[in-house]
Amino acid sequence: MIQTLDVSVVYNGGPPALRDVSLRIEKGEFIFIVGPTGMGKSTFLKLINREAVPAKGKVIVAGRDITKLEARHIPELRRQIGVVFQDFQLLPQKTVWENVAFALQAIGADRHRIYREVPRALELVSLTHKANSYPQELSGGEQQRVSIARAIVNNPAIVLADEPTGNLDPETSWDIVQLLSKINIRGSTVVVATHDKYIVDGMKKRVVAIENGQVVRDEPGGYHHAVTEELGILPP
């Protein structure tokens, strides 16, 4: 369970990126965060893995207020969360294989598990043939899929995907969302920040729209409210 209570985020002196956001995401939920560019979607995701610290309010993840987490306990939190970063954040000196394996090594997985899980994850994002390439040798979409593979390789309780299909064609995008959906069905909570109208409309999941740092819409349905109405899905 993820919950934010009246959270505001202020980046050094600027206007608040999030303003009094209260949102509750149940365990096992699949939720889309949508909204115009620069309105606070990534910031909201960063709150959950404590990349961002709120100026005010509480962020509760798995029953703990992580705003008060000591620095040395942050890795524990992050190991339960798989993140697909908007800018991929791949280690440039490591191959695709090593990048994905690193997420397992960091949590102390043994050789056996690494050699079982990494190929499986690469298989899921269709990158087995690029295992020995370095990130700079990949196309944008391939890098994005490496980031996805790394996020899901250790079966995290929470998956945060920030624009996971921005560099993928519609067909591959759909495959990736199906993959996230599968992981969700297996028990992970999945939060996807996206601009992809096709996907949001097609999935008919809960959609939270953020505008100017505030939640302006929270209902199951499509990317736009009109679509939701068209689909005939009513707010809960």
Add this chain to the structure above:
Amino acid sequence: MIQTLDVSVVYNGGPPALRDVSLRIEKGEFIFIVGPTGMGKSTFLKLINREAVPAKGKVIVAGRDITKLEARHIPELRRQIGVVFQDFQLLPQKTVWENVAFALQAIGADRHRIYREVPRALELVSLTHKANSYPQELSGGEQQRVSIARAIVNNPAIVLADEPTGNLDPETSWDIVQLLSKINIRGSTVVVATHDKYIVDGMKKRVVAIENGQVVRDEPGGYHHAVTEELGILPP
């Protein structure tokens, strides 16, 4: 006029990223490059600004075969081309303003021109309020728009846009494409590699589809052939 003649690109020892691609783009054209992820769209764009050198074939830009260009003449070529990079390629130590200004400084523009053009370009991508931010302090979509502003600031003869709307919401994406269209009407040749079906379908421009390093479709119309037929636009 941009023309490739039987061009193949091979990245160190791997399978060819482009195979015998012959394509002719007229001066003042607006063209979309589409295709599944990792199939060679970016590689095609990289050929034009000589980021990539073909293993075979000719690449003719403005009447010159640039595959034989000497290293010291490459900057001259690149100054005529504005590129929106798929991974933005912003200078991390420079502010948004400085990043955009750098493209002008590099071509030796004077102070006056810089102070006139930079604010105008930032205005066009709605980033005037972020002029003094550093790239790390921007959202993904904002970074992307800085890259766009830099690409168009010096009115280049050719604009190459690699996935220019991957991090933008549908509305902003549409605005950006309109912007590129306006620049096209003013005389620049515009080549856009994209996955954005909405935009390609909406623009009804020439679409080149690349798959497995080869041109598999080249016709005015939509993202998919089916859409093109639906639109009733016939191949020329």
Add this chain to the structure above:
Amino acid sequence: MLSLRNWEFFLRETFINVRRNGLMSLAAVSTVVVSLSILGSFLLAVVNLDAMASDMARKVEITMFFLEPVSKIGAQRARKRVLEIRGVKEVQFVSRREALNRLKERLEGQIDFSDIEKSNPLPDSLEVRVFDPDQVGNVVTQLKRMQPPAGVPGFDTPQYGEKYAQRILHFSRAVKALGMFTAALLSLSILVIINNTIRLTIFARRREIRIMQLVGATNWFIRVPFLMEGILHGFIGSALASLLLLCGYYYTVTHFRMAFPFVPVIPVEGIMGHFFWVLCFMGLLFGYAGSLISIRKFLANL
């Protein structure tokens, strides 16, 4: 927490990093080589200077003039008695004849010795050397108190170049102190240089550290490969520096000995083992300290 599996990972990680960051490794290692060579050369110079100064100091002599001419047997007895005194290293009997010969040699051409040679105004004497130049004063006091053995004439007050001895001692102490002070300062400087270099190699990879943190790696997990890399760079660099210095020293000593046979230098064998390990240890330590100090900064902003 530090299981075998982890160490395996760290070792592989370290070697992969060193290989993939060839340029940085080269820069780090060559800086260590060069700077430790400087430090090492300096230490070698100091050690030798110190040895020379000590050697000079050790040459301070106390002369005991017999009040009257003495027989060979009497001289031997007196010599033994002096040798028993604590701190005395060597005692040599110098007969009046020998003393005159020495003087002649020294003043050759300045004096017409024909007159003097007949009467020989020089007395018999014992020349006393001490182990530790610091002890000259003590030994003299004891020599003054000493009773000559039976049948042997007494001694005049012991003579030694007091001012000269003081000066030499002063000098030798100054060399030691200055050497140690400068060595400390130089070591510190070298540490600064190596630290800067390592900091820059880590700085070039600050983004990687950040990514590792974002993926949930603990700080020590991130830190260990960097520390091992620092140690490796330090060790390789210092080993190369040691080798270079030993070769250079061997060459220099050989030539120096030929040019200045009278100046005492420490032979290569005398410093080899010790020196090699000290320098390697220093390199290792500097590498470790450098990376430890440097990485801290980049791990801070979790």
Add this chain to the structure above:
Amino acid sequence: MLSLRNWEFFLRETFINVRRNGLMSLAAVSTVVVSLSILGSFLLAVVNLDAMASDMARKVEITMFFLEPVSKIGAQRARKRVLEIRGVKEVQFVSRREALNRLKERLEGQIDFSDIEKSNPLPDSLEVRVFDPDQVGNVVTQLKRMQPPAGVPGFDTPQYGEKYAQRILHFSRAVKALGMFTAALLSLSILVIINNTIRLTIFARRREIRIMQLVGATNWFIRVPFLMEGILHGFIGSALASLLLLCGYYYTVTHFRMAFPFVPVIPVEGIMGHFFWVLCFMGLLFGYAGSLISIRKFLANL
């Protein structure tokens, strides 16, 4: 191509870079400070050692013994004659009486002088000093050929500690040669260190260089701010090092003089201006060379 506008841009660019890359600038500058301080200290030491050795060599004396006792006026005449010889710096008359007094002082307690004092076997003499110790041999040859002025007794063959003089000369030359060789080697080492440091600062920004190339900047346009940065780092570092060294030297010289008043050291004023500028120039040069060498590599893959 290099318009005023460009220089304005480069200057601003350089200062912005130095400010925004505070950590790297700090590392670069402190490395320059430390390594040039080492080089500077060494040079100061060499210059002083050289001065000392020259001083020693200059003390080599040639003694001309008169064959017979000489009058004061005769001695003065002879002295003038000797002074005319090329290469002679100073001539001092030493009477037999003085000579005996000196000897007494030296051999105090070793000889009973009562006998000698009466007859005084020592001759009158002239002590000759030369300007350049290398010229001793020549001067001696000329002295041998010289005719004593009228009314003055002739001279014995000129005496000088030939072996001693040779040794001192040898030593002084060795100090000079070794000093220059080591200074060259050390300068090279410092260049390596500074070059490595600058290379790493540029390495940390290799991506930026790549981006600038992609945007169409020419290589010289990219290079100039880096070069200027290198020069700035080198200059600031060397200026600080000079200051540090001058203060340190002043302090050391003051104390050293008190401890060893008989050893000649070069006063601060004697090196100040010159030294300061040489070191600053070196820093500047090293900074420039370092960045020029380093950036080349990163500009290559257009």
